[in-house]
Amino acid sequence: MVDFFNELTENIQKHNKIILMTHGTPDLDGLGSAIAFSEFLRLMNKECYIVAPKNLINKGLNKAINFLQMNGVTIPFKHENSIDGTEDLLIIFDVNQNNFVESPLLLERIKDKIIIDHHSKGLNQVSDTICEYVDDEKSSTVEILGEYLKYLDIQLDSGFYTVLLAGLCIDSDDFNFKTTAETFQMASYLVQKGADLRKKQEFLKEPIDVVFERYNYIKNSILIEENICLSVVNDRVCSSITVAKLADEMLKFENVDVSFALGIGKNGEIFVSARSLGDVDVSKLMVKLGGGGRPSSAAARIYDGSVNDVIESIKTIVKEDEECVSYCLRMSKNKARKTTL
Numbered sequence: 001m002v003d004f005f006n007e008l009t010e011n012i013q014k015h016n017k018i019i020l021m022t023h024g025t026p027d028l029d030g031l032g033s034a035i036a037f038s039e040f041l042r043l044m045n046k047e048c049y050i051v052a053p054k055n056l057i058n059k060g061l062n063k064a065i066n067f068l069q070m071n072g073v074t075i076p077f078k079h080e081n082s083i084d085g086t087e088d089l090l091i092i093f094d095v096n097q098n099n100f101v102e103s104p105l106l107l108e109r110i111k112d113k114i115i116i117d118h119h120s121k122g123l124n125q126v127s128d129t130i131c132e133y134v135d136d137e138k139s140s141t142v143e144i145l146g147e148y149l150k151y152l153d154i155q156l157d158s159g160f161y162t163v164l165l166a167g168l169c170i171d172s173d174d175f176n177f178k179t180t181a182e183t184f185q186m187a188s189y190l191v192q193k194g195a196d197l198r199k200k201q202e203f204l205k206e207p208i209d210v211v212f213e214r215y216n217y218i219k220n221s222i223l224i225e226e227n228i229c230l231s232v233v234n235d236r237v238c239s240s241i242t243v244a245k246l247a248d249e250m251l252k253f254e255n256v257d258v259s260f261a262l263g264i265g266k267n268g269e270i271f272v273s274a275r276s277l278g279d280v281d282v283s284k285l286m287v288k289l290g291g292g293g294r295p296s297s298a299a300a301r302i303y304d305g306s307v308n309d310v311i312e313s314i315k316t317i318v319k320e321d322e323e324c325v326s327y328c329l330r331m332s333k334n335k336a337r338k339t340t341l
C-alpha cells in the first residue's frame, strides 16, 4: 500500500490539474472520497475538479453535500464537457469498470489514470492506468483513501471526516460486511480526526414512508431456493438505490443468506442487486447478467427483456451455479435435520 501511496503522491506532484471521478449515480463512499480528496488537493494548491454527477439522487449524499456547503465548503464540480483533459491526471474512486464511471468520455480523453477502488475486477475493467489500488477485501473506498490521509499526516476540517465515516458505514452496512480490524481502526481514526457520529446518523436517516414501502416489497418477496430470497419493485419506476437497499435489507432476516432485488428504471432498464452473507459469490452471478461487483455485493443493469425474463434468468443462473447448488443442498439438509430433531 505504501508503494502505491508514494506513486500516487509522485503523480499528483507531476500534474498541474487533477480530475476526480466516481461511478454514475454516486454514493457517499465514492463521491465522499472524491470530495475529501479534492480538499486535500486544494490544500496542496493544486487545480482540481470533480466530474459533476448527472444523477445526484442519493439522499444521504445530498444531505452531506448540503452540510459541507452550509459550512463554507465549495465542492469543485465541473461538467465533463468543460474538462478538456490534456495534461491532466484522472483519479477514479469506487469503480474500476469503464461502463460504470460517471464519464466514459473523460476515460477516453484523459491519458493518465489512477484507480482507488474496492470492487472486484470485471470484464470491462479500465486497463490503461499508471497505477491502481483495487482491493475487493476492503469494506469501502473510504477505508483505502483514509489510509492515504493517515500516511500524509494531514488534518482536514472535521466535516470531511463525518462524510467519510458515513461512506464507510454505508458500504460496510454498519460494520457487517467485509469488516475487518482495519475497518474499525479506520472508523476510530475518522472519529479521532473529528467525525461527528450524530451528524453521520442524520445523513443516513430515511423518511418513514420510504422504509414502509421497502418492507411492503419484502413482504411480497419469494424464496427462489432454500435461503435465497428475491424481491421485486413491481408497481412503479425506481432507482438503482431503491433496489440496492431492498437487497441489503432482506439479508437481515433469518433464513435469508442470499438476496436478489430488481426493479425498472426510468429509461426502461432493469436494475438488479444481489447480496450474500458469504456462502455464495454473487459477483460471479451478476457477471453472467452483464454486471459485476464484490463477492458479497454485486449488481447488473439489463436493457432488454422484461422483469419476468430477468427473474427467470436469475433462477436459472442460481440453478446452474455449482457454488449455489452445493449451498442450497447444504441448507436443505440442515433444514431436514432440524425438522427431524
Ligand SMILES: [Mn+2]
Pocket: 029, 030, 094, 118, 140, 141, 171
Ligand atoms: Mn464503495
